Amino acid sequence: MDYYVLSQIVNGLIFGFIYALIALGLTVVFSIMRVVNFSHGEFYMLGGYALYALTAGVVTVFGIPLSIPTILGLPLAMVGVAVFGMLVERGLLRPVYTARMDRPEEYAIILTFGLSLFLQYGALTAVGPYEMTPGAFWEGSKHVIGDLYLAGDRLFAAGISAVLIGATLYFIYGTWTGRALMATAQNRVGSTIVGINTVRMNITAMVLAGLLAGGAGALLAPVFLVYPDVGQIPVIKAFVIIVLGGMGSIPGAVVAALILGLVESLGSVYVSVAYRDVFAFLVLIGVLLFRPHGLFGQQERRA
Amino acid sequence: MLSAQNIVAGYVDEINILQNVSVDVHKQQITSVIGPNGSGKSTLMRVICGFLKPKSGQVMWDDKDLTGRPSHTMAGLGICYLPQERTVYPHLTVEQNIHLGSWTFRRDKARIRDELARVYDLFPLMRERRKSKAGDLSGGMQKILEVARGMMIRPEILICDEPTVGLAPIIAKEVYDTIERLKADGLTILLVDQNVREAIRIGDYVYVLEVGQNKVNGTRSEFETNLHDMIKDWLQI
Amino acid sequence: MVNRRHKKLLSQFALAAAVSFSVSAIEAGDTIKIGGMAPLSSPGSYQQGPELVLGLEWAVADINATGGVLGKQVELIVEDTQGRPPTGATVVEKLITKDKVVAAAGEYHSSVCKAEIEVFHQHGIPFVIGSCWSDSLTAAGYDEIFRTSVYSSKLAENMVAVMAANGIKKAASLVEDTDYGIGIAKNIENAIKKLNVDIDFQYEVVEKTSKDFVPILLKYKTQVKPEVLIVAVTQPGGFLILKQAHEIRFAPSKETLYLDGTCTAQNDKVFWEAVKDAGNYVLMSCPYSPSVKLTELGEKIKQRYIDKFDRQPNYLPLQGYDAMISLLTAIKNAGSTDSKAIIKALQALKIPGSRGDIEFSQEDGVWHHQWKAVPTFIFQYTEVGQSAGDAAVLFPKQFATAGIARP
Structure with missing residues (x-):
């Protein structure tokens, strides 16, 4: 295998990690709350703007322009979006779930769809239509392999994505709260009766989604810019990934994201770059033909 | 003693499923609640366990007022509720399911280990199947798993809503045997059942509900001698 | 704030x-x-x-x-x-x-x-x-x-004229999947024929909503090796391609020029804010150059x-x-x-x-009913953060202030 092919594979995998980070939060919220969060792309957007606001020196607090180092801006942006996620749960979604109405999921979906539009137009009005680039995490482009050079920022984003994905998997599979999340996803009543506060699990899911999507948005802003509808394409990819991986399956989402990154990278040079964004759907259709529940999906077993 | 007094409850404003029901559950006894479909048995259990807030009335557990308390706090009070629907986590293993039963004392590793060993001793079948996915178990085994998971907290009271519905008779018998065995170990049990004969056979005290109201109640012996008269209105035997 | x-x-x-x-x-x-x-x-x-x-x-x-x-x-x-x-x-x-x-x-x-x-x-x-x-x-x-x-064919002819004048023999292009983008590519092909110049030209159509253009840019860099990369993709796609061409050290470089056919620098503050140092040495094909008197x-x-x-x-x-x-x-x-x-x-x-x-x-x-003499320009940035008014004008000849600069 020559360096060229290897370079394409490496670039594809790097992108796969980034996709996984975006998809994880979506799949967690879906599996816990049964809500397809259409505003997930705007969580991603907010992460980018938050990093920009904190680091670029354009926002002033008490007369002092904010320009903290990007590396500190990242966790702050993540926390900021997580808090926003919490407010969305409290202010928009919880009232729907406690109002004892038929099919709360459908109302919730419409709400998140509205929120998505609101945030996009809000950003348009508040900061304008222009693309912005926050400062770099890792300046310059770095030699990766063969002829492949990539931006330090892109490598940093992939590396931190891998770390955050690892941390999320540990959190889900290695901690009590994570196990309670899984239990809640699989049976809400069954979780309540052992003493799990499922409302708190909803909050946890939204906070986790905020951390991950906000983190992805902030990490990628120096590479892919930030503008009002920046989250639209990533979130569509994330939808494809979670269906491909099996709705609600966390390892499925990670594997599907890596596959998608690879397929897009190789497909766009060996088939045609014009159909780059179509490959996602082709893979999806192909997989669903043979595995209707996705790669890691399990058939719902409900009494 | 668990005591629900003068409960009025329903899911919508205009309709009251329970229209003044009272039930007392004495310690270390099996109290059975029977009644036709729609009599409000399950609703009563949901009210007791905090899943539905009553419009009026009071639920007391010893000297603690449970009325309107959130349902997830019941486990911490030693109350184990087994609703009618399945509540296992289908994609987790039997052991992971039982393990989650220790949520309320999750920081106490030693206790978790001890309770797990005790529950496995109580339900040796669960130990055998501990690596199986809960969703792969048969219906009856899933019910036993729910009981086993509930036993992790060493509950003082077990509230069972139609535990044998949909099970084959031979498996249903196993479930009833389990309930009786738990009673013998000192557990207080509130049982709701459609299976009138079994409910009366194992119950120390029996309540009959009808359209959201207390119809009759009495000890097992009263029911055994006088069953036909007491429930003839709704039971075509 | x-x-x-x-x-x-x-x-x-x-x-x-x-x-x-x-x-x-x-x-x-x-x-x-x-x-x-x-x-x-x-x-x-x-x-x-x-x-x-x-x-x-x-x-x-x-x-x-x-x-x-x-x-x-x-x-x-x-x-x-x-x-x-x-x-x-x-x-x-x-x-x-x-x-x-x-x-x-x-x-x-x-x-x-x-x-x-x-x-x-x-x-x-x-x-x-x-x-x-x-x-x-x-x-x-x-x-x-x-x-x-x-109009598209005029822009294409200008670009081809600049390439021919600078002895460029091989050009590759990325164009967006719209009438505009594909039109530019076809018109460059036609202009090469019409002006009868010897330029090996190829193009690929990209989706302007894509985020990662590295795979195709890497292919161009290592397999095609053009002397100029012509991009006709509106922003943000246009900005991303420029950033990524710079990121993988493809263009603008000593070997490969970068010609932006969409004039993404129409607002130069936004342009520099978005692309930062990737924008240096970029050639811009624009219907207006602030350095030329109106x-x-x-x-x-x-x-x-x-x-x-x-x-x-x-x-x-x-x-x-x-x-x-x-x-x-x-x-x-x-x-x-x-x-x-x-x-x-x-x-x-x-x-x-x-x-x-x-x-x-x-x-x-x-x-037909076209203002034929509508002016267009090709200029080149030679400094990061340069205003379009200070950029070197390469085309048309009567306004030219410099030749092509390379890093």
């Missing part, structure tokens, strides 16, 4: 919003109604639309300040086409049948223009295209359609823009102004709002515009 620069952006956006939703205060009935179309919201290019509308507005305001046309004030009715062809067709239908506009000017997306000219043609209402570059629009040969903006009228518009926004204008307000001033002058000359009379007057028109004397060719094909 927001600094001065952002306030500027904000005020501009607010202005666009105000333009798009306000109804003129002038009493209906004694006004001459003119339609204006532009993308003002997603998925249209909502950055560019408002700039174009600004030009339309200023032309109307100037005419009204001198007494309007035919003794009446001009009322401009602006509609948002969202960059969607069906929306374009719908709003034009509405402007003609409901608002009873006598003519229209504007629009930015070629694909939307394509839908719109059919409606204008059907109703016989004249339309001066503001900034749709596809050749096919004038080539359709409709009597009602005029264009004051540049006409007297053009300089006035430029100053007005600088006064208002504290930065250099791009080509869009100028194109908007030219389209509208041509249309309004023609109505004046026609002495009537009759469509046929306006069309006749447009055909005979010769007026000073912001960038030269505007007149419409009567030839067939792409030049």
